[in-house]
Amino acid sequence: MDYVNPSDVVESMVEAGAKKAKLPVHQLLVRGFLGAALLGFATTLAFTFELQTKIGMLGAIIFPVGFVMIILLGLELVTGSFALIPLAVMEKKATVSEMLRNFFWVIIGHIIGGIIYGLMIYVSITNFGQTFENPLTQKIIAVADVKTNGYATMGADGLLIVFIKAMLCNWMVTLGAVLAMVSKSTAGKIIAMWLPITTFFGQGFEHAVVNMFVIPTGILLGADVTIIDWWLWNQIPVTIGNLVSGFLFTGLALYFIHKISAKKKEQPQEVHERLKKVSF
Template sequence: MIDAGASKVLMTARDTVIRAYMGGAILSLGAVFAVIVGVQTGQPLIGALLFPVGFAMLYLLGYDLLAGVFVLAPLAWLDKRPGVTGLGVLRNWGLVFLGNFLGAITVAVMMAIVFTYGFAADPNQIGEAIGHIGESRTHGYAEYGAAGMLTLFVRGVLCNWMVSTGIVGAMMATDVPGKVIAMWMPVMLFFAMAFEHSVVNMFLFPSGLLLGVDFTVLDYLISNEIPTVLGNMVGGLVFTGLALYFAHRHTSGAPVLAREAELETR
């Protein structure tokens, strides 16, 4: 994890944005797929079961999500890797955010064209469903004021706790089936429980705006995206990155070394 974080921080701006752009786009397509399946079957749980397809695809292709760099990049700085600075970590986060957002917006425009026959008709059933998600997740939180924002933040924390667990699980596995299974379980959990993922929302809310749903860009940013990003950062970094770092960074080899020392004395 530390090595991966260092490589991401030291990557060129061009490569970082390209990887993040493709990551945001593929995850958005996975979200569309999940909504389509949920609407067609009338069973949102089936959509949640299938949503991790997009996540697995982007991970195996080596693309990046904001959820992942929130976890990995700071560990390289904390471990004092050469060339990794606090500003470098923030630069990486900013570039990945930009790339994810551009990729998600691209898919939002494409799918809005699909849902409306090039904006020549009203949104179809899938388009309406996606639009209503954005509406309920802005006005729905805002009507509760500070309590709504706290709820949104906590959902963001829980989301990236699960997503980042999937990322680490994939790093542990040594073959493609193992990586997919390790990612699938926690990612399915977050989607089924309607936690808030900043990159998924980069697709859902612009889609709603393009499809004419009743909320504004300011509603989206203040009543969803900003609290979600902060929650995702805390959830991934604190509950996955730092927890694993302090649990294993200086102790991972200790049991093995102790056992070897014991055997040498016999």
């Protein structure tokens, strides 16, 4: 059958996390670079759909193309790894230092990929800085402003809001990474992944890797946003929020349901088998 049992999916999550933790630095950098660039492509495509149709949800429906390409090609997306690698650590198939090494170098790759794709989009939609009339230009500037100054105006409340939006986002994104494992067919994987990714993007939640493209690109295009604004009011709280929800609501929750609970059910049976062996 094409469908994979959830308990087997959890085993696959642990194995995937272990493999990611062992990747060498150059692999993490290149895979992270490509992951961020592909999400950049997906973001500008989604914005273009929205601008052409005036229907925001159409952009959300098309955005998962980037996520699908990343997963099918075996690239790195740190937000997905937030749910997977900690499980490998819990199962002693990876170490904490290996997990942190993965997170660090993949994020570096993401930043490079997001900025380079941003530079290329800048050249493309402004004719190398000669015109800023393209609607996509103004859209990116507006999004970058909302994602930073929009929260800054609310002070501490803004930090809490962006953190919660990041948690809501990666709850869905990590489910997308996991649902790719519930099917053995390419078509099944694509359909399963599409559902949660559309859900997060359509509601305007905060994704750390998308923001590594859209905010620096907005700054490049002229948004009234500083590097400090980017990191203080968005990138740092969003990354932490993505990590917390990815681990708690997807990784740990599914591990508890299908791994720990299964072990508890097996124990009485194991005792029964031992008693049978020693009975007269």
